[in-house]
Amino acid sequence: MAYHQPTQPRYGHCESYFVESDEGVYAIRAEARERARSIARLHQRAIAEELSRLTADEYQEDIMDHMENMEAQTMPDVNSIDIQTEIQWFMRPFLLDFLVEAHAAFQLLPETLFLAVNLLDRYCSRRVVYKRHYQLVGCAALLIAAKYGDKKDRVPTVRELKSMCCSLYDDEMFTQMEWHVLQTLDWSVGHPTVDAFLQIALAEVAYDAEVEHMALYIAEIALYHREFVSARPSVLARSALxxxxxxxxxxxxxxxxxxxxxxxxxxxxxxxxxxxxxxxxSRKYASMHLSSVSATVDEFLQRQAQIARRAAAPPTPPTVATLEEPKPAAGDYLGPQTPQKTHYGSVMQHGCLTPPITPENEQFAYNNMAKAHPQVPHAYPTTPTPDHPSNMQHVQYPPHSSYLQPQHA
Known part of the structure; x- marks a missing residue:
């Protein structure tokens, strides 16, 4: 029996084997669900911020008491820094310039810079620091501060810090110094910075970006001078504001x-x-995203100088003795003077006349300082020294570490 092929298709004519899908409908629904989730997250974030504000208002007094107590416990000792045997105050601006540039290059938070300088000063208050290690201590302090309170994707790596130091130090030296700084400070990193107190003061009024940038600029200028090292961050923040x-x-x-x-x-x-x-x-705060506050300060100082010149007109003809304009003294206010190291012969903190020095053992090679001061007690740890001292003698110093080179009388 022959198979009879029907003349008409059973299910009608079809030009293609593929059927139109409903993916467009599903995509629209998925986009609507994602939009709803985003709106819900924003709503939850708004509720969380409101609850945080209410909680902060309730515990604001306790928070302030804790911050002021912490700042008193984490203040550096200026007298101990004064009696450092190698590093002196005129070296500090060079190191801070390097830290400011590194801080800006990694786009770290403002509080990271203030915390790094605090860690640096606290370490120098307890350990003898050689000139060849001064930049290494600053890098370790910046690394610790960035790990403590900054964003993880912006924390500098050891390789990046080594590159910024022109390979002056090995990778192990950064790790060793980071560990030694933490051990010296008893792992007490938390320090209420000037920026933290500044944010509390600015929260009392309507936000003004130019005022905030100006206050930060003034506070960072204060980092360069010895007289503000012992000033409490809370007082410094209010005064800068x-x-x-x-x-x-x-x-x-x-x-x-x-x-x-x-x-x-x-x-x-x-x-x-x-x-x-x-x-x-000055170049850092001349940018537009920081409100160009350094240019604003220059204009303000020019106006003040013009007002002072107009007010200085004498009401009576000057005598011969007053014709010559008086010259500013060495400590006058016309500009920052180079800080000089002073000598203190009195009993210092912890009863030590000098900070602890490097011990004599096989781990640390440089021990001349320890031989010169055998009376120093061994209860105080010391600054680590690189494991390869012979390689340090012919190293070319980077542009920002010119202060590390020996000073000749």
């Missing part, structure tokens, strides 16, 4: 408020150091 508002002609805070309780003496000292800031710092 008061000076920033004065420069920008903003309304000052009420003296009864926390932000208005600034130190007039520190404000005057800060204003005296505005005339000749670091070029690296």
């Amino acid at each position: 008061a000076l920033a508002r004065c420069i920008l002609s903003r309304t000052q805070s009420n003296p009864s408020e926390w932000a208005g309780a600034y130190d007039a003496q520190i404000v005057m000292s800060l204003s005296n150091h505005l005339y000749n800031p670091s070029l690296v710092l």
Whole structure:
């Protein structure tokens, strides 16, 4: 029996074997669900911020008490830094210029720079630091500060820090110094910085980006000078904020408020150091995203100089003795003076006349300082020394570490 082929297809005519799918409908629905999730997340974030604000207002007094207690415990000792045998205060601006450039290159938070300088000063308060290790200690402090409070994707690596130091130090030296800084400070890294107190003061009024940038600029200028190393961050933040508002002609805070309780003496000292800031710092704050506050300060100082010249016109004809304009003294306010190391013969902190020095053992090669001071107790750890001292004698120093080279009388 022959098979009979039907003349008409059973299910109708079809030009293709593929059927149109509903992927477009599913994509629209998935996009709608994702949009709903995004809106829900924003709503939850708004609720969380509101709850955080209410909680912060409730515990604000306890938070402030804790921060002020912590800042008192984590302050460096200026007298111990004064009696360092090799590093001196005139070397500090060179190292800070390097740290400011590294901080800007890695786009770290403002509080990271203040914390790094605090760690550096606290370490120098407890250990003898050689000139050849000064930059290494600064890099270790910056690395610790970035790991402590900054974003993980912006924390510098040892390879990057080594490149910035022109391969002056080995990888193991960075790791060894980082561990030694933490051990010296008893792993107490938390320090309320100037930026932290500044944010609390700015939260009391409407946000003004220019005032914040100006206050940060003034606070970073203060890092370069010895007289502000012993100033508490809370007082320094309020004083820098008061000076920033004065420069920008903003309304000052009420003296009864926390932000208005600034130190007039520190404000005057800060204003005296505005005339000749670091070029690296001035270029940093000349950018638009930082409100070009360094240019604003220059214009303010020019106006003040013009006002002073007009007010200096004598009411009576000057005598022969007063025709010559008086010259500023060495400690005058016209510009920052190079800090000099002083000598203290009195009993210092912990009863030590000099900070602890490098011990004599096979781990640390440089022991000349230890031989010169055998009376120093061994209860204080010391600055580590690289394992390859012979390789350090012919190393070319990087541009920012010129201060590390020996000084000749």
